[in-house]
Amino acid sequence: MNGVAGLGKSECARGESTVAMHEGLVHVVDEDASVRDTLRRMLEADGFAVRCHASAGDYLAAWPSAPGCVLLDVRMPGPSGFDLQLALAYRHDALPVVFMGAYGDLPMSVLALKRGTVHFVAEPIQREALLAAVGKAVERSQAQRALDSRRRAMRERFMTLTARERAVFEHVTAGRLNKQIAATLCTCERTVKAHRANMMHKLQAHSVAELVRIAIHIEADAEVAA
Template structure:
């Protein structure tokens, strides 16, 4: 999989779309063009860094509709709106939905490139966070049921002796489980386990950590 960013340009104005693709290409970006929301969704973007330069008014579903569709489909590419039909309501809606910027055509070259760079920086941060979350989930999934029970006791602030009494096991057994789970989770202290527990709760807000 390529790690080179890919800029997706979605605009029904063929001449403008072509001009943007040439401009981006001349600046060293790899870019791909689409004439509509439907065309973009029929050819889902590959899982690689990038962002979307998106016109507001498109034939069929609008740019705002595509922004929502990206979120629903788990394609969290940052969006920069680029439109000749700006209005306050649309710009507010777009920004509330997470757009990086809302630019009005014609846009200056440097302003466009700055917005693209901000979008790519956001994408990089989001990808890093998703990667860290995936590693944490994988590590937590590797814990045995007993290790998870001990984990919950530790992160609740309980002593080994208390956990042993509640789980009906020897304190030395709790210590063994504690050492094992800390090794699996890559933690070195109870405080660090507490931070991991909080992170797990943030990742699965509707579910308990166990």
């Protein structure tokens, strides 16, 4: 990749000073070692933790578990940046992508944006534009990981429900009243109320609206798993 200016003295000096560290890890994927080093120093000078990869294969082999983003050269030899992004699109835990490329690559970037790319940074790479794009991508990754954590906890709570509590859950989220649920389950209304109270306590829900949202997420997760 071309079009990445070297670090000036002021930027090098900044890298030596104390800077606020960002949460998350930036993965730089580029076949050019000098470009990787320049980008690494630029990002580290602004407080980002960085890991460099010489190819798409190297990145996939070191699949990250921490939040962050992927900084990709559009036209790498072998599997290109677009090829890697397409592979990542099929993984739920993939990190957000920031592409780097020439203005001639902009038409291709439209497709990339539809696939979930956060930003396209055009050459020659400008420091402020790059840092802003990476910062936005890392924030998006952190927000997604936090959401995933909440939904995972929700699924774990749902798995603690008994068979009868799940049955009551399904009827409640379908809009049925306790009396109707009791008739359907061939039990008394008092028993339904007890199961309903236990179910809501386990799910940490305080209203029917919250139960409906949980039902939507559970159904969506089941469809993804299928």
